[in-house]
Amino acid sequence: MGHGGDVINELTTDHREVEEIFAQIEALPAGDKRRKNLADQATIELVRHSVAEEMYLYPAVRRWVPDGDTIADREIQDHAEAERTMKDLEGCRPDEARFDELMGRLMREIREHVTDEEQNLFPQLRQAATPEDLEQLGEKVRTAKKTAPTRPHPTAPDTPPANKLLAPGAGMVDRIRDALSGRGKTD
Template sequence: MSRSIAQQSVDELGGQSSVLARQRRDHEELDRLMHRYASGGLHAAERQKTLKEIFQLTFSHAFAEETVLWPALRRLAPDGAELTARVEEEHQQINELATRIESTEPDDPRHDELTADAFALIRQDIREEEDVLLPRLQEVLGHDGARLRRLGTTWETVRRTAPTRPHPGVSRRPPGNALAGVPLSAVDRARDALSPPSPRTLWIAAALVAACVVGAALRRKR
């Protein structure tokens, strides 16, 4: 198996635009934000803003993995199903913890306890991806830089339009996550902008879900 992607050069990863390099940059940014949150030098409002940034990146990143990368790994590697099941369970646990965190006030002692648990899981997830899943994906793709870059472009496109909030009730796999992703992303990003989603936004989201369901049904029928 290939070395951890944490130990490889950008060229070995397939270049700056490869999916492996993009993944590692996100992991580094998450690590930076988690250290910033735990530093103790932030005012309460800035601390909560940092936590929000951590979760926005965590959930959009994980959604793109579950939509683009893990299906490819299951398709290409005999052990792909086993490897991705484990990391999807971690993603589910992080979703559930984040939901509980959102239900507590920042001055509630449980808030920091739950946040520490979530950060520990995020770091565990990063280690498993960088040491096991992503090197395995690199191996089955034959270290093909062009394929890694194409996969990176697809992954980045999905990440930039993915939900940014915890949704523990949504499937971790296609097509369930993809069907829910478009409307959830519209609502999440409206909430991130500090304005509640308008009735029009919700109507459009519902229409998109219906269109996705009908489209999937037609494709199955054909």
């Protein structure tokens, strides 16, 4: 993740990448061990994306978009639900029935969230913010994703300033754990 352009282009590209991972999971038979690796890859990308949105996108929405507080609160609630699902999924093997149940739930949650962002939030933000503001937000989001956590932390703060202070440290620990375990690596 880290594509360039304004924040809307950046986040929309992230959405397409996660959807591609979901399609790969759906194409594999139930119980296939590759589904777990793909689920881990999706989780890594989703957590990094969500943390960056919570650090920079949603504060901008609160500031610039009419009724931005309500919109941002709803989006953060969507993230919290998906994060709990990812946390539950983390402990499942791909040959367990619960894995398929949780993966299906996560895909539904994320697809609904993406549709809402792309059809409602992003057009409102594009109308409310200047192109320069959107470019600056894109750069901030890209920077945040580089140090963001890669594992779900459902009890971590999801609003500034606490999330901006704690996310880089959690991200460093997560990346070390991922490197040691091989999590998220393609075969």
